[in-house]
Amino acid sequence: MSSTAHMHGGIGESIKRKEDGRFLRGKGNYLDDFVLPNMLHMAILRSPYAHARIKSIDTKAASARPGVVAVVTGELMAQHKLAWMPTLSGDTQAVLATDKVRFQGQEVAAVIAETKYQAEDAVGLIEVDYDVLPAITSPDKAKAEGAALIRDDKDGQTDNHIFHWESGDQARTQAAFAKAHKVVRLHTFYPRCHPAPLETCGCIADVSPATGKATIYMTSQAPHAIRTVFALVTGLPEQNIRIISPDLGGGFGNKVPVYPGYVVATAASLLIGRPVKWIEDRNENLISTGFARDYHMTGDLAVDENGKMLALRVHLDSDNGAFFADAQPSKFKIGLFHIVTGSYDIPTAHVTSDGYYTNKAPGGVAYRCSFRVTEASYLIERLVTNAALELGIDQAEFRKQNFIQPEQFPYTSATGWVYDSGNYPKAMDVALDQLGYAELKKDVEARRKKGEVTGIGIASFTEVVGAGHGAEFDILGLRMFDSAELRVHPTGKAILRMGTKSQGQGHETTFAQIVAEELGIPANDVSVEEGDTDTAPYGLGTYASRSTPVAGAATAMVSRQLREKARKLAAHLLEADEEDLVWERGKFYVKGSPERFKTIQDAAFAAYTNLPEGMQPGLEGVHYYDPPNMTYPFGTYAVVVDIDKGTGQVKVKRMVAVDDCGTRINPMIVEGQIHGGLAEGYGIAFMELITFDDEGNCIGSNLMDYLIPGAWETPKFELGETTTPSPHHPLGAKGVGESPTVGSPAAYVNAVIDALSPYGITNIDMPVTSDKVWAALRSKGVTE
Amino acid sequence: MKVTMRVNGVERSADVEPRVMLVDFLRSNLALTGTHIGCDTTSCGACTVQVDGEPVKSCTVLAVQAEGREIKTVEGLATGATLAPIQVGFHEEHGLQCGFCTPGMMMVTSALLERNPNPTDDEIRWAISGNICRCTGYMNIVKAVQHAAQLQSRTPAMAGGGE
Numbered sequence: 024m025s026s027t028a029h030m031h032g033g034i035g036e037s038i039k040r041k042e043d044g045r046f047l048r049g050k051g052n053y054l055d056d057f058v059l060p061n062m063l064h065m066a067i068l069r070s071p072y073a074h075a076r077i078k079s080i081d082t083k084a085a086s087a088r089p090g091v092v093a094v095v096t097g098e099l100m101a102q103h104k105l106a107w108m109p110t111l112s113g114d115t116q117a118v119l120a121t122d123k124v125r126f127q128g129q130e131v132a133a134v135i136a137e138t139k140y141q142a143e144d145a146v147g148l149i150e151v152d153y154d155v156l157p158a159i160t161s162p163d164k165a166k167a168e169g170a171a172l173i174r175d176d177k178d179g180q181t182d183n184h185i186f187h188w189e190s191g192d193q194a195r196t197q198a199a200f201a202k203a204h205k206v207v208r209l210h211t212f213y214p215r216c217h218p219a220p221l222e223t224c225g226c227i228a229d230v231s232p233a234t235g236k237a238t239i240y241m242t243s244q245a246p247h248a249i250r251t252v253f254a255l256v257t258g259l260p261e262q263n264i265r266i267i268s269p270d271l272g273g274g275f276g277n278k279v280p281v282y283p284g285y286v287v288a289t290a291a292s293l294l295i296g297r298p299v300k301w302i303e304d305r306n307e308n309l310i311s312t313g314f315a316r317d318y319h320m321t322g323d324l325a326v327d328e329n330g331k332m333l334a335l336r337v338h339l340d341s342d343n344g345a346f347f348a349d350a351q352p353s354k355f356k357i358g359l360f361h362i363v364t365g366s367y368d369i370p371t372a373h374v375t376s377d378g379y380y381t382n383k384a385p386g387g388v389a390y391r392c393s394f395r396v397t398e399a400s401y402l403i404e405r406l407v408t409n410a411a412l413e414l415g416i417d418q419a420e421f422r423k424q425n426f427i428q429p430e431q432f433p434y435t436s437a438t439g440w441v442y443d444s445g446n447y448p449k450a451m452d453v454a455l456d457q458l459g460y461a462e463l464k465k466d467v468e469a470r471r472k473k474g475e476v477t478g479i480g481i482a483s484f485t486e487v488v489g490a491g492h493g494a495e496f497d498i499l500g501l502r503m504f505d506s507a508e509l510r511v512h513p514t515g516k517a518i519l520r521m522g523t524k525s526q527g528q529g530h531e532t533t534f535a536q537i538v539a540e541e542l543g544i545p546a547n548d549v550s551v552e553e554g555d556t557d558t559a560p561y562g563l564g565t566y567a568s569r570s571t572p573v574a575g576a577a578t579a580m581v582s583r584q585l586r587e588k589a590r591k592l593a594a595h596l597l598e599a600d601e602e603d604l605v606w607e608r609g610k611f612y613v614k615g616s617p618e619r620f621k622t623i624q625d626a627a628f629a630a631y632t633n634l635p636e637g638m639q640p641g642l643e644g645v646h647y648y649d650p651p652n653m654t655y656p657f658g659t660y661a662v663v664v665d666i667d668k669g670t671g672q673v674k675v676k677r678m679v680a681v682d683d684c685g686t687r688i689n690p691m692i693v694e695g696q697i698h699g700g701l702a703e704g705y706g707i708a709f710m711e712l713i714t715f716d717d718e719g720n721c722i723g724s725n726l727m728d729y730l731i732p733g734a735w736e737t738p739k740f741e742l743g744e745t746t747t748p749s750p751h752h753p754l755g756a757k758g759v760g761e762s763p764t765v766g767s768p769a770a771y772v773n774a775v776i777d778a779l780s781p782y783g784i785t786n787i788d789m790p791v792t793s794d795k796v797w798a799a800l801r802s803k804g805v806t807e
Numbered sequence: 808m809k810v811t812m813r814v815n816g817v818e819r820s821a822d823v824e825p826r827v828m829l830v831d832f833l834r835s836n837l838a839l840t841g842t843h844i845g846c847d848t849t850s851c852g853a854c855t856v857q858v859d860g861e862p863v864k865s866c867t868v869l870a871v872q873a874e875g876r877e878i879k880t881v882e883g884l885a886t887g888a889t890l891a892p893i894q895v896g897f898h899e900e901h902g903l904q905c906g907f908c909t910p911g912m913m914m915v916t917s918a919l920l921e922r923n924p925n926p927t928d929d930e931i932r933w934a935i936s937g938n939i940c941r942c943t944g945y946m947n948i949v950k951a952v953q954h955a956a957q958l959q960s961r962t963p964a965m966a967g968g969g970e
Contacts, residue, residue, distance in 0.1 A: 039899060046906030048882065048894070049839070055834075222845065271905060272905050304846075698947065725848055725850070727848060734932040734933075
């Protein structure tokens with residue numbers, strides 16, 4: 024089928040994707056496509072109120088509906104000690120509400136019925152009597168005097184404060200600020216948005232009454248970790264739990280957490296003895312599952328008289344919703360936000376943060392982002408452009424003056440990160456060159472003189488991806504390593520299984536290419552499987568751009584391990600000393616006699632048929648890779664915008680994105696990832712918003728209110744690249760999926776602010792909609 | 808009530824409740840699960856099928872409204888092992904990632920190519936503006952459709968794929 028099917032498919036080859044065939048034919052295996060014998064359907068009743076006490080729940084009418092098998096309430100779950108569950112951030116979360124509802128859309132009860140239509144019918148008949156309480160919809164309201172206590176279920180909790188967390192050196196930072204020539208401040212709100220993968224979340228729980236085995240099909244980016252969490256929550260023995268994460272219709276962080284629906288469906292299947300399917304609808308997805316961002320940030324940047332950055336001070340208030348259920352490594356309450364010094368050689372920094380409960384959905388996830396690095400990157404890049412504008416220095420020049428220089432790597436940042444590698448000036452130069460920056464600036468000047476509103480935005484982001492290492496980064500104590508198991512069959516074909524889980528990233532192709540490169544078996548002869556915990560080796564899953572940095576490294580290592588065994592087999596077949604064999608991708612030959620060779624396929628066959636004395640048969644192996652450090656992809660993005668004075672409409676004229684993600688395994692797939700991230704970044708910058716009214720009603724609860732960019736709005740992208748391999752990754756790869764979402768929002772908004780800067784406008788919070796731009800222009804008398 | 812329609816060239820009928828949506832009829836009654844549900848509100852286009860050659864979002868059409876109509880779904884694009892030009896285009900130009908929007912995108916764009924064999928990039932973007940893709944940023948979808956247009960112009964007999 025594919026025009027590249029004949030290619031070897033080693034590293035750097037843009038072979039077409041191996042997984043495409045089933046998707047193109049409508050034969051993908053997404054969760055809702057599975058139909059099990061005797062399967063029931065579940066629908067969830069959710070709270071219409073953001074904050075209310077439950078006085079009573081009457082399920083009689085619902086139970087009497089045709090087809091209804093059971094109605095599950097919090098009371099029933101409590102009888103099985105499952106009314107509450109632990110969160111990934113060490114808090115608790117209600118599975119089905121027993122006492123109060125704490126956000127609009129919270130799970131209150133569930134109906135299990137023969138068909139999904141019957142389940143939905145009955146949900147509407149459950150009668151809940153609520154006593155409505157005041158809703159708290161922001162950190163400011165959460166900390167106000169006399170604010171209602173949201174988490175009155177928690178012993179010792181007397182207010183809505185969750186945590187205080189700090190990083191950096193306060194005293195040194197204060198001293199640097201005292202000596203500063205100038206301090207530039209930016210207060211900005213990175214609003215709540217939502218990953219909104221096109222496929223919503225869901226599961227089919229199938230607990231066999233005969234064997235006790237719980238097979239749970241689940242939209243999960245991290246099936247192994249989920250299995251362990253399920254074992255801990257339910258008390259089921261872990262070997263009796265099998266999580267199968269089938270084809271995922273996107274994830275972007277949304278499919279990392281455990282949601283109440285999974286727990287209820289599993290409990291229902293256990294109690295009823297039949298499979299139970301639960302698929303959330305789009306409204307449920309947007310109002311109740313893992314949101315992103317919602318950080319109120321204030322940054323101060325101290326600079327000297329020459330424009331050298333001296334210190335950075337940041338405070339943020341984090342809005343965590345009703346339960347602290349952020350998906351992030353245990354130690355870090357604000358994720359990896361403390362990488363906020365970004366690409367700059369800032370001698371000292373101090374970051375403080377406070378988290379608050381609010382009557383909003385819980386579960387802060389990293390929407391296409393490595394644990395909150397997006398918010399950090401946005402703050403520093405917006406602050407740097409504002410500082411340049413305020414200081415009257417060109418924003419590219421100001422960045423270059425303050426970049427960490429190539430010779431400074433490995434570089435230890437003010438908050439303790441050890442950046443593995445980088446060449447920031449080079450990426451900047453490539454971007455400026457591609458943009459034609461010098462000419463463009465003249466054009467902007469000329470057009471401004473004519474009264475036009477136009478500007479250029481730049482962002483030079485540094486990412487931090489590929490968690491672990493395991494000693495520092497863990498999820499609920501599970502070290503963040505990953506794995507690859509490679510089995511080479513006698514005929515020289517192979518199967519590779521990993522602890523990660525693709526959601527569209529093309530793992531079936533990319534990881535086959537690593538085997539093709541390192542073990543010499545053509546990519547088309549390597550099938551890649553993920554997502555079934557009964558068959559795949561344990562790993563922490565796919566998020567935080569960690570698949571290639573961690574599982575990709577594991578794949579390279581296991582391939583090399585098998586190559587060494589193959590060398591011994593080839594030496595045996597050639598009756599040569601293994602020291603005398605030379606490896607050339609796909610074969611070993613005798614040094615000086617290239618015509619005397621054995622292929623990797625010959626060696627594989629020998630592993631099962633013709634072994635040297637004492638060698639174990641087979642050519643199979645597994646590697647668990649705990650990376651020595653994170654990887655640090657980076658790049659420079661540049662955006663040009665025109666703004667219509669009359670309407671405030673922003674038109675993105677150009678978007679140049681130069682990415683350095685180290686070695687690119689399949690450049691076509693890498694570029695596809697970048698396109699997608701730039702589009703989601705555009706959505707976040709200009710369109711996507713989950714917000715709430717004073718009663719805590721979620722605005723943005725469907726795709727008519729939560730605006731996702733379509734082909735018409737999305738700008739065209741111009742890509743560029745530099746390559747600075749990671750020094751510690753076996754292939755030099757760094758991960759790329761999230762860089763464009765991390766780097767691009769600031770570039771887009773910086774362009775708008777640059778365009779508006781002649782009028783004294785210094786900030787507009789995202790999403791930068793036409794009405795906000797128009798209001799800002801109007802406030803300055805620019806438009807009527 | 809009984810509903811009868813031609814789906815991918817074959818007459819199909821079933822007893823359904825009057826309220827059953829076309830997408831549920833296709834997925835549940837006919838096991839044609841290539842047509843996906845992404846929003847239930849006609850916003851995302853994952854459920855797009857062709858009804859009498861026109862792209863239609865099947866999550867807000869009742870099955871009974873399709874009575875007597877000619878329905879084409881993603882499963883009807885290829886002819887046996889031979890992919891239709893639009894499918895080849897999506898593969899060759901990396902026009903899909905997670906694949907969830909892909910059937911809807913292909914049903915819209917194959918209909919576009921039927922009435923406009925040589926669309927401009929903007930005409931393609933306008934045609935798919937009712938279909939959301941969360942993965943690709945649309946760049947390669949546009950290329951995929953152009954690729955298919957070129958294939959079809961070279962081999963007119965293949966136009967429209969396998970019927």
